Amino acid sequence: MTKNKPRIPSGFIEYLPAEQIEFNRLLDIVRSTYESYGFLPLDTPVMELSDVLLAKGGGETEQQVYRFERGHNDLSLRFDLTVPLARYVATHENELTFPFYSYHIGKVYRAERPQRGRFREFYQCDIDIIGSNSHHVDSIPPTVINEIFEKFAFGEFTIRLNNRMILNGFFEELGLHEVSSGVLRLIDKMEKISTDELNNELEKLNLTKEQIEQVLNFTGISGNNNQIIERLNAQDIKSETFKKGVIKLQMLISALRDMGVPESRFQIDLKIARGLDYYTGTVYETILNDYPELGSVCSGGRYDNLAGTYTDTELPGVGISIGLTRLFYQLKEAGVINPNRQALADTVIMPLSEEQMPQALTAASKLRSLGIATMLYTENNDLKRKLRYADRIGFRYAVLIGKDETEKNSISIKDMGSGKTSLLGIDDAVKLILSNGSI
């Protein structure tokens, strides 16, 4: 019989168990941290009606949507979690309590050109605070991100902060209101393109040499957070938008200090603009200090109107998103993530022959009832193969039950780290395992 080559579509990824365990551990950190801040879970369908999902029109992203017909339905797979969130909030507007703290962790789909580190199916992990008129909540996403990346332990990181109102107010002052979204997009790309390219592109938007210089000077304002705020306040700019933006940025900085986020972890950077049109206030990006080449690993910002496509109710809010699949891939490539722990259970129980099966089954249930994750290995083969299995899967302890052990009403427990074995009563074995002790 000709076998069908078992492969997955190009651009997709799946992990071996050890990697999956590590990936899930990171997902669990994200989820439990989100929950500890009071965010409520959301799980929207992966598939939406195309006329609903694509109502706003999506330009570049729309080209990448997996769209198909089925029966009378024109369907699309979600390409992010923001549009489904907007749709969800509009659908359930009257059943939700605002401000709605929501978190949404799920797979999204983009038919991107396959390239290293880019996937067509990937996890996004979003939080949003929706329907809040209070700008104080802008401090929550960076505080959450600080906690998550501290737990991730990928080294030091910097959350870069800005406020669109500052940039927009500055553009107003320069008389660039008309082209402000184009300039914003270029500022967003600033660190990825050359100065010449940037100049050319700004010239295409009809900026004068002087205006270009002013933009470069302004976005280049540097210093620590207090110094940048000082320098912003010292600018001779009349725009009210600008002034409000500076006050909001200042309050954000001060809130982050109140929340206990270390000063070294957040930095005002006037080059942070975010490409998307719908941000209107605070914007965030996150850089791993040791891996700046990865770009922002976590971004977001404040918006005025989440669900304007679907409802007349204005829903301002603020949100942030972690693209975990890409981050995981890149840090695995960089050697920062090393999935090596393969077993989730600590202990494997191995009866040495068929006769000891009842004792083995009973012991396994006893261990589990005491909170010890325990696998049962009942293959009928020699001790050497049994121990090779325990080693490969990565158990901490192998519990061996043979004739001797049964007669003595005890078990042999092997410390897979040291290789040493000890004959113990079951209660003593439990104590050893619970204390994660060595033999």
Next chain:
Amino acid sequence: MTKNKPRIPSGFIEYLPAEQIEFNRLLDIVRSTYESYGFLPLDTPVMELSDVLLAKGGGETEQQVYRFERGHNDLSLRFDLTVPLARYVATHENELTFPFYSYHIGKVYRAERPQRGRFREFYQCDIDIIGSNSHHVDSIPPTVINEIFEKFAFGEFTIRLNNRMILNGFFEELGLHEVSSGVLRLIDKMEKISTDELNNELEKLNLTKEQIEQVLNFTGISGNNNQIIERLNAQDIKSETFKKGVIKLQMLISALRDMGVPESRFQIDLKIARGLDYYTGTVYETILNDYPELGSVCSGGRYDNLAGTYTDTELPGVGISIGLTRLFYQLKEAGVINPNRQALADTVIMPLSEEQMPQALTAASKLRSLGIATMLYTENNDLKRKLRYADRIGFRYAVLIGKDETEKNSISIKDMGSGKTSLLGIDDAVKLILSNGSI
């Protein structure tokens, strides 16, 4: 502007936060129990290449597959987790260690005719032990199921057990080998169709009146587990398949006792056949005693060859699957599941005015650092509205910080259950919250 009606495709489901919290709680029970038995996590792509996914051909299910073209790819959404598991194991055959204890929790897709309680996107929660030649592992899925349904607390339940070898051996004896899979499928439907219908269908398979009576008598054998084993052993049946099947069933029963599964929770039932062709030994179904009309809420069995479509390596195994989306829907309809707890966080912190914002932010961080999930409510509105919010979301405690509290370096904590408020120092408030105490 004409707003786009924000709706999801027919046959799809999404929950409000309180429901989602309860659904996730059940998913967490499933996952943590699976992990405590040593099962390793799997997360395959939702999309597969159609020629791979549908290589085996799927009859009825194939009609329901969401299939579409994109670029040069003919793609299909997975309709269950078993085919992707087989494909995964074949893909990574040389990188996995067998027996491979795997668990797989994810969404699957079927374009079924929409009807009450049937969904086009739903969660399956599977475990499989693959590449094991030991029949002892057949006792693990029902032991896991026993633990999960005990934790679910949907009332008492019965895991019904049988072995295909017993039925096949019995058919051999009756000379029905040729039509055995047809007869199996009818036995599987026995409880859903009338006796007349059953008779008609069995006649269509050319069974004589006498054979039909024998089938009905045999599958009707009743009694407690020991009595049924006795009655099976008393049958005058020479078939070796039958005899082996009885021995395996007997060993399964005895293993379940060793594992501490209460006798009232498992019951041999010779009418359990499972429709699918690929089961070859032990088969399981699970019935909620108070809701037998739901049918089996969790089923599975032993197979000889998981991935024959993809590899020449024979991979025998045993597995079981919980269809959580449907179960959740049905039990919510029946009033067994009542999502009422809406908040995941215990505590909400509410500054009474802008001036107390720093104290509120600091207090929130302090509570969180001590392991108390804490939301921050910073909307600028009156106390009544603040408390209405705390009540609606379902927090246990509301922490109020006003001018008085700030001056006294303390907080007011309101027990949302009793409605009583107490002025406490932050450390005493933490103690109260951690002890889940009343005021």
